[in-house]
Amino acid sequence: MRDWDWLRPHTLNLYEYVGNDPVNMWDPTGYMINGKRLTEEQRQSVLQEFSTITGYNTGFQTDEEGNTQATGLYFDDDGYLQIAEGAVANSDGSTVAQDSLSAFIQDDLDVSLITADPRAPVQGEYFALATAIPDHLSPSPDPSRPMNATFIDFLDFSDKTNFVSKGVPEKAYGMGITLFHEFHHNFTGEGDPKNWQRVRDMGTVTGPAVDFANTIRGQLNLPLRAVYLPINHAGGWNEIFFKSPTTGQKVGSVLLNGRKMKPKPK
Numbered sequence: 001m002r003d004w005d006w007l008r009p010h011t012l013n014l015y016e017y018v019g020n021d022p023v024n025m026w027d028p029t030g031y032m033i034n035g036k037r038l039t040e041e042q043r044q045s046v047l048q049e050f051s052t053i054t055g056y057n058t059g060f061q062t063d064e065e066g067n068t069q070a071t072g073l074y075f076d077d078d079g080y081l082q083i084a085e086g087a088v089a090n091s092d093g094s095t096v097a098q099d100s101l102s103a104f105i106q107d108d109l110d111v112s113l114i115t116a117d118p119r120a121p122v123q124g125e126y127f128a129l130a131t132a133i134p135d136h137l138s139p140s141p142d143p144s145r146p147m148n149a150t151f152i153d154f155l156d157f158s159d160k161t162n163f164v165s166k167g168v169p170e171k172a173y174g175m176g177i178t179l180f181h182e183f184h185h186n187f188t189g190e191g192d193p194k195n196w197q198r199v200r201d202m203g204t205v206t207g208p209a210v211d212f213a214n215t216i217r218g219q220l221n222l223p224l225r226a227v228y229l230p231i232n233h234a235g236g237w238n239e240i241f242f243k244s245p246t247t248g249q250k251v252g253s254v255l256l257n258g259r260k261m262k263p264k265p266k
């Protein structure tokens, strides 16, 4: 089933990604992050977020013959995220993010980006604002690696009444860095810590995905997420703390709307 409601970008050559030879080559480099289930507007917002973190642009250039070619990050005609050949990232970007995104794109696993918006009835079903999940909406291309979708609640990242920062720049906790966190789960198969009580007791424990995203935050000189678990507050708010990459001191925290973080009762 390929009847997703997504808008086809009209400026790119359909077969550019197989070197204009679609019969003899089929996706030789992978391109395995798909945004088919996102609206064009959401895909643009994903591109902007990744651009900020990697330093790749999201632009296009037109040659003498009027052919339009991407110069950085883009979604191709089949809805797959790509980095244009020869793309050069600016020096503000994280090299770990650049290398990782490239590796994820070349991975065989097909990871779908899914937003809550088209599935309003299940909004709030998941434990977090974004999460790596088994793909509920289509058969998994590889059942042995089930984390083939990342669910993003776009609503929360744009609605400041649900997502309130206290002294931490949005880049440190926003959708882009969160996607890198989830992609770490998707592509490595590494989960979050299982012993939550121990994490709670130790107070400073992060996990592989938090550590990975922190490496990128560090390269971008952003505050690092200090612990894995949010602290629960009265009124349903959860607080995630951040610390300075240089001093290790707490520099602020982010409040998450707890109603969005509770699994739906079965």
Ligand SMILES: [Zn+2]
Pocket (backbone or CB within 6 Å): 181, 185, 191, 192, 209, 210
């Ligand atoms: Zn995680």
